[in-house]
Amino acid sequence: MASLEPLLSRDQIERRVEELAAQIRRDYADGQPLFLGVLKGAFIFLADLARRMDPSPEIDFILLSSYGSLAHSSGQVKVLLEPRATIEGRDVLIVEDIIDSGLSLQFIRDHVAQRRPARLRVCALLARQRLLDEGVQIEYLGFPVGEGFLVGYGLDCREQHRTLPDVYVIDEEAP
Ligand code: IMP
Numbered sequence: 442m443a444s445l446e447p448l449l450s451r452d453q454i455e456r457r458v459e460e461l462a463a464q465i466r467r468d469y470a471d472g473q474p475l476f477l478g479v480l481k482g483a484f485i486f487l488a489d490l491a492r493r494m495d496p497s498p499e500i501d502f503i504l505l506s507s508y509g510s511l512a513h514s515s516g517q518v519k520v521l522l523e524p525r526a527t528i529e530g531r532d533v534l535i536v537e538d539i540i541d542s543g544l545s546l547q548f549i550r551d552h553v554a555q556r557r558p559a560r561l562r563v564c565a566l567l568a569r570q571r572l573l574d575e576g577v578q579i580e581y582l583g584f585p586v587g588e589g590f591l592v593g594y595g596l597d598c599r600e601q602h603r604t605l606p607d608v609y610v611i612d613e614e615a616p
């Protein structure tokens with residue numbers, strides 16, 4: 442049996458999502474960006490964030506191959522689902538659940554940039570403190586986090602625990 446250690450409560454998350462949404466509303470007062478969610482982990486965060494925008498923003502998604510073991514062998518990431526929205530000339534906001542190695546984010550930024558958006562920014566619920574210390578830039582960040590594997594609020598561990606309303610550190614080795 443895995444053990445789940447609470448890290449972020451639903452109330453903490455809700456308050457932070459509102460703060461991020463307020464910041465995004467202010468920064469894009471002239472017109473909403475396209476919300477580009479990274480499947481699957483970001484779907485709950487994106488839903489909560491996007492529902493705090495007014496007017497309703499356009500929403501699209503991108504799905505990458507989950508590279509797991511691939512990352513270690515080749516670092517290759519593939520796009521399994523391309524966004525269908527117009528990107529050229531638009532303000533695009535990439536919405537991610539967690540920036541871990543930063544590899545996916547780097548790939549998505551480069552990939553989307555090829556379609557020549559007017560402005561490309563990132564909103565991530567979580568990012569490893571280690572990356573922030575290395576100077577990785579994330580325009581809108583919910584919470585810096587340590588090294589434990591996290592589940593809940595969209596984040597899964599082999600498709601488990603995604604729908605938990607709070608975020609937990611999972612210890613699969615626990616008795
Ligand atoms: P990257 O290492 O920054 O490329 O992270 C890629 C993706 O791995 C993230 O967008 C998440 O979907 C997933 N991921 C990384 N760390 C965790 C975690 O602690 N829990 C759940 N998913 C994670």
Ligand code: MG
Pocket residue numbers: 479480481482483537538539
């Ligand atoms: Mg993700």
